[in-house]
Amino acid sequence: xxxxxxxxxxxxxxxxxxxxxxxxxxxxxxxxxxxxxxxxxxxxxxxxxxxxxxxxxxxxxxxxxxxxxxxxxxxxxxxx
Amino acid sequence: xxxxxxxxxxxxxxxxxxxxxxxxxxxxxxxxxxxxxxxxxxxxxxxxxxxxxxxxxxxxxxxxxxxxxxxxxxxxxxxx
Numbered sequence: 001x002x003x004x005x006x007x008x009x010x011x012x013x014x015x016x017x018x019x020x021x022x023x024x025x026x027x028x029x030x031x032x033x034x035x036x037x038x039x040x041x042x043x044x045x046x047x048x049x050x051x052x053x054x055x056x057x058x059x060x061x062x063x064x065x066x067x068x069x070x071x072x073x074x075x076x077x078x079x080x
Numbered sequence: 081x082x083x084x085x086x087x088x089x090x091x092x093x094x095x096x097x098x099x100x101x102x103x104x105x106x107x108x109x110x111x112x113x114x115x116x117x118x119x120x121x122x123x124x125x126x127x128x129x130x131x132x133x134x135x136x137x138x139x140x141x142x143x144x145x146x147x148x149x150x151x152x153x154x155x156x157x158x159x160x
Binding site: 006008018021024025028030032033034035036037038039040041042043044045046047048054057061064065066 | 086088098101104105108110112113114115116117118119120121122123124125126127128134137141144145146
């Protein structure tokens, strides 16, 4: 099974990469861009057939290692 | 309009973050994970009403600044 985890900072927290990108786009003339935010995505392939158990395990992995739940939100999706 | 850009390394290229994550998950006991890959996501908010023109412009931004088309694939989606 393939899972996709989207991790991004919680709303309201500083996003320096996003701000820098926003400025760079403005400097290149893309002044219609009003905001830019960064996130990261992790794609996991997992052996097994029990999708619900695997999804629960992916959530545990996120809390334990992959994301920082204090400052980040994450969303888990199945891609195949 | 809100766009979401998914950027990941082309298949076959080394993905050190993914390999490190894979190893770390194994060390934590998640041995059923067979692969881990990293990508990044950029969320852009753009003023305007012409969705097709904005999407074309986002693609230009990707080629010019946001992604490295030599080693990365990107995918643009509208999120709102």
